[in-house]
Amino acid sequence: MEIVRSQRRNGSDGSGSAASLPLYKSAPSLEFRLEEFGQYAIDRLRVLQAISDGLSRGKKPEEMENLVSEQWRANMKHQDADKTLRKDIISHFVLRLVYCREEEMRRWFLSMETALFRYRFRLQNAEAQKSIMNELQLQYNVLGNAEYETIKDKLTEAARSVNFTSNPETVFYKVPFEDVPELVASRRVFILKGFAFVPRNQVVSLVCTIFRSNISKALALTNRKWRAMIQDQEKDRIAPMVEALGNVYLGPDYSKPKDCAEISLKDINQLASTSFPLCMRHLFGKLREDHHLKHQGRMQLGLFLKGVGLKLEDALAFWRAEFSQKVGAERFDKEYAYSIRHNYGKEGKRTDYTPYSCQKIIMSTPSTGDHHGCPYRHFSEENLRAALNKMGVGGRAMDDIMDKVRNRHYQLACTLTFEATHGTSCETGINHPNQYFVESRKFFESKNKQSQPTA
Amino acid sequence: MTKEKEEHREDPMQIDSNRVPTGSLLTDYLRIYYGKFFPYTDMFKWLAYGNDGKHPGCDSSYFGRREFSFTIKSDRDEVYLRFQSFFNASEMETSIKAKCPTKIDIGAVYTVDPAKRHAYAQSGFNPIERELVFDIDISDYDDVRYCCSGADTCLNCWPLMTIAIKVIDTALREDFGFSHILWVYSGRRGVHCWVCDSRARRLSKEQRSAIADYFHVYKGGENSLKKVTFAGPLHPFLARAYTDVLKNEFEKWVSTQKLFEHEERFHKILQLIPDESVVSELAEKWQGNSVRWEHLKHMLQSGSKKTQGLRRCIEEIVFSYTYPRLDIQVTKGMNHLLKAPFCVHPGTGRICIPIDPKKCEEFDPTSVPTVAQLIEELNANASIGADNYVEKTSLAASVHLFRTCFLEPLIKTCKDELENAYNTKIQQTKDSLNW
Numbered sequence: 001m002e003i004v005r006s007q008r009r010n011g012s013d014g015s016g017s018a019a020s021l022p023l024y025k026s027a028p029s030l031e032f033r034l035e036e037f038g039q040y041a042i043d044r045l046r047v048l049q050a051i052s053d054g055l056s057r058g059k060k061p062e063e064m065e066n067l068v069s070e071q072w073r074a075n076m077k078h079q080d081a082d083k084t085l086r087k088d089i090i091s092h093f094v095l096r097l098v099y100c101r102e103e104e105m106r107r108w109f110l111s112m113e114t115a116l117f118r119y120r121f122r123l124q125n126a127e128a129q130k131s132i133m134n135e136l137q138l139q140y141n142v143l144g145n146a147e148y149e150t151i152k153d154k155l156t157e158a159a160r161s162v163n164f165t166s167n168p169e170t171v172f173y174k175v176p177f178e179d180v181p182e183l184v185a186s187r188r189v190f191i192l193k194g195f196a197f198v199p200r201n202q203v204v205s206l207v208c209t210i211f212r213s214n215i216s217k218a219l220a221l222t223n224r225k226w227r228a229m230i231q232d233q234e235k236d237r238i239a240p241m242v243e244a245l246g247n248v249y250l251g252p253d254y255s256k257p258k259d260c261a262e263i264s265l266k267d268i269n270q271l272a273s274t275s276f277p278l279c280m281r282h283l284f285g286k287l288r289e290d291h292h293l294k295h296q297g298r299m300q301l302g303l304f305l306k307g308v309g310l311k312l313e314d315a316l317a318f319w320r321a322e323f324s325q326k327v328g329a330e331r332f333d334k335e336y337a338y339s340i341r342h343n344y345g346k347e348g349k350r351t352d353y354t355p356y357s358c359q360k361i362i363m364s365t366p367s368t369g370d371h372h373g374c375p376y377r378h379f380s381e382e383n384l385r386a387a388l389n390k391m392g393v394g395g396r397a398m399d400d401i402m403d404k405v406r407n408r409h410y411q412l413a414c415t416l417t418f419e420a421t422h423g424t425s426c427e428t429g430i431n432h433p434n435q436y437f438v439e440s441r442k443f444f445e446s447k448n449k450q451s452q453p454t455a
Numbered sequence: 456m457t458k459e460k461e462e463h464r465e466d467p468m469q470i471d472s473n474r475v476p477t478g479s480l481l482t483d484y485l486r487i488y489y490g491k492f493f494p495y496t497d498m499f500k501w502l503a504y505g506n507d508g509k510h511p512g513c514d515s516s517y518f519g520r521r522e523f524s525f526t527i528k529s530d531r532d533e534v535y536l537r538f539q540s541f542f543n544a545s546e547m548e549t550s551i552k553a554k555c556p557t558k559i560d561i562g563a564v565y566t567v568d569p570a571k572r573h574a575y576a577q578s579g580f581n582p583i584e585r586e587l588v589f590d591i592d593i594s595d596y597d598d599v600r601y602c603c604s605g606a607d608t609c610l611n612c613w614p615l616m617t618i619a620i621k622v623i624d625t626a627l628r629e630d631f632g633f634s635h636i637l638w639v640y641s642g643r644r645g646v647h648c649w650v651c652d653s654r655a656r657r658l659s660k661e662q663r664s665a666i667a668d669y670f671h672v673y674k675g676g677e678n679s680l681k682k683v684t685f686a687g688p689l690h691p692f693l694a695r696a697y698t699d700v701l702k703n704e705f706e707k708w709v710s711t712q713k714l715f716e717h718e719e720r721f722h723k724i725l726q727l728i729p730d731e732s733v734v735s736e737l738a739e740k741w742q743g744n745s746v747r748w749e750h751l752k753h754m755l756q757s758g759s760k761k762t763q764g765l766r767r768c769i770e771e772i773v774f775s776y777t778y779p780r781l782d783i784q785v786t787k788g789m790n791h792l793l794k795a796p797f798c799v800h801p802g803t804g805r806i807c808i809p810i811d812p813k814k815c816e817e818f819d820p821t822s823v824p825t826v827a828q829l830i831e832e833l834n835a836n837a838s839i840g841a842d843n844y845v846e847k848t849s850l851a852a853s854v855h856l857f858r859t860c861f862l863e864p865l866i867k868t869c870k871d872e873l874e875n876a877y878n879t880k881i882q883q884t885k886d887s888l889n890w
Binding site: 154157158160161162163177178181182184185186187190191192193194195295296334365366367368369370371373375378379380382383 | 533595596597598629630631632633654658659661662664665666667668669671673674675676677678679680681686687688689690691692693694780782783784
């Protein structure tokens with residue numbers, strides 16, 4: 001049986017890398033059976049989904065390493081290393097076909113594959129890592145001695161600021177700062193005249209950026225090929241499988257509220273006090289108080305309300321009622337109504353924006369005059385206690401929550417808040433504000449049903 | 456006979472240069488400003504980045520793919536026109552003179568002419584180049600300045616902007632290696648920064664985000680107590696900012712804002728100290744004592760208190776008050792529209808003129824020329840029959856600064872780049888023809 005051919009033919013097995021961690025540079029000329037097509041993809045997808053779950057629960061890097069190691073062993077590993085490699089490569093390229101077709105899917109796939117690569121890379125020994133870096137031609141970027149001497153003080157200074165002691169033997173890589181955005185963003189490396197000086201122990205970031213960039217380009221190409229040619233050629237054989245695989249694991253994104261009924265404006269105050277997570281309660285409260293929210297706050301709350309079931313007309317009425325008290329109805333219609341319709345996919349590119357997940361909210365940083373972001377992360381202890389008090393949380397629960405906050409487990413703190421305010425446990429953990437809302441509504445609905453007399 | 460002549464000549468507008476023009480008066484002023492003052496050719500030369508059609512390697516579609524937006528205000532209404540584009544300087548000039556916008560914004564360079572975007576599939580219309588930009592507003596510092604608030608500024612608090620320019624400009628040049636940087640007064644309460652190197656224009660959203668985060672030190676909204684926390688020794692960038700700029704500027708700030716003379720003001724500083732015993736000891740000793748800042752520094756530096764979190768406390772206090780507070784979202788986006796230099800600020804009438812970063816301490820926002828003032832000068836020049844009267848107004852110095860410090864070096868670099876790219880291409884075609 002013929003396999004789906006890649007547009008870039010490569011005579012060798014195409015993996016082109018250290019034996020155990022391929023870079024997926026081009027599709028291999030391997031033959032395999034149709035059954036393997038589906039099964040391999042699903043197995044790999046299990047690994048990617050587990051990674052997605054782990055990340056949204058805020059697992060630390062060491063925990064993620066363990067997770068990846070376990071998941072890989074459980075789903076992908078074969079006694080024979082060659083067979084594992086074969087499955088690795090095939091499953092990756094099949095999933096490329098599945099996930100190249102839509103922007104959201106590409107983004108998800110890219111993030112998960114990069115994360116998978118990152119943790120697998122970390123688990124490799126130094127020899128294998130070096131081999132991969134040579135693969136990416138990084139040996140040409142090693143910092144020379146002469147230059148090292150001129151900047152070694154700054155390199156030490158930068159290393160100390162991230163609690164790392166470098167010594168004269170530490171190898172540094174000199175790369176354009178564009179190649180290591182994460183390290184630049186967190187000020188973990190010294191940069192000079194546009195170059196970043198990456199010590200050996202931070203090289204994971206560099207390698208992953210390059211990996212990510214390569215896969216991103218490949219996905220775009222694959223998408224074009226799929227649409228132009230393959231989809232049609234394979235419509236009776238592979239295309240249906242690809243469609244089916246695409247529907248398998250996309251976790252709920254809460255953009256189209258199907259399960260919960262639409263909410264109406266008159267319920268909104270009540271719902272805010274019983275079922276909104278703290279971040280949204282805070283935004284909602286500030287909106288009522290100031291009759292205004294800055295842009296990021298409007299996005300975070302607005303999309304949440306959309307996910308909760310607030311219809312566009314009601315949303316417009318709601319925001320207008322608040323904003324017109326500060327800026328006037330006319331100005332609201334001119335300056336703010338557009339972006340609300342934009343959120344609902346009725347303007348501009350007509351993208352239907354999805355409500356923000358906890359991960360996204362936690363990563364945002366509010367500044368002066370902002371009220372978005374995750375309160376468990378940004379509120380001072382005093383202010384957080386006060387806010388939770390208002391929700392009815394006290395005593396032992398409060399202490400547990402504060403403990404989680406101190407250890408930076410913001411989502412766990414929110415989960416405990418849910419449990420404290422509802423008097424029930426939340427097994428799955430909170431990783432999306434709309435999930436909090438849905439779970440809350442489910443709880444109250446079932447409580448109402450129970451208290452109703454049976455016929 | 457002279458009397459007849461006088462009657463035929465147009466009377467110059469009666470100007471009150473102290474009044475901020477609004478409504479139809481503003482439109483009249485703008486008409487004159489756009490007629491005589493706005494530097495169209497210089498703006499075109501800047502934004503064309505060498506693609507002016509004179510070199511075979513030029514991309515003549517480049518300028519036309521840039522988005523501009525106009526805000527047009529009349530007495531009753533305000534209209535916002537996006538996706539304006541112009542083929543060349545002359546088209547841009549005609550359009551601006553005809554529409555008299557109260558504000559002109561500059562957006563990104565797209566894959567195709569923005570005005571024709573509907574002819575293409577959604578995926579075919581994307582921003583591909585855009586300057587790296589920064590926007591700093593003094594109103595974001597309201598919690599640390601006591602002389603002004605909101606949109607106001609004075610010579611006491613303007614130094615915060617000077618500090619921001621110094622810290623960011625140095626980092627952009629030294630750390631990131633950029634050299635074509637334009638700083639512009641935003642007309643009322645802040646400054647904008649345009650980084651125009653080709654490397655900067657080609658940055659992706661992710662890379663812009665990384666740069667924005669590199670500068671993001673002051674974090675948290677009104678509910679967080681401490682907005683600057685340093686866990687350990689400072690990164691070289693922060694150490695340099697502290698040693699070269701922030702440390703001394705904070706000393707001045709203590710004095711001009713009388714930070715330690717009023718209880719609610721120094722109370723805010725005490726709140727940043729994570730050690731109760733230190734705070735209470737100081738609060739007690741400070742009843743009536745005025746050498747407080749020295750005292751505080753001494754106590755925190757002496758090392759007698761071993762509480763965690765005290766080692767960087769002084770730096771944290773200094774950074775909290777003086778470190779630049781950027782609007783991060785402006786920097787992260789690729790198609791965020793930012794006001795063009797040389798616009799007239801409708802709230803103050805002042806011109807958005809460039810600031811020389813090397814002399815930013817000398818910049819005085821209260822003496823920036825206003826549109827009314829310029830028109831008055833124009834009339835005065837005309838009435839004495841002077842030639843080249845626009846060049847003899849207060850705007851000339853700003854245009855000169857724009858050209859010598861920014862535009863000319865930039866154009867030279869662009870031309871060199873175009874030349875090199877062109878030669879490489881020629882060489883490649885030659886090579887491919889060789890057997």
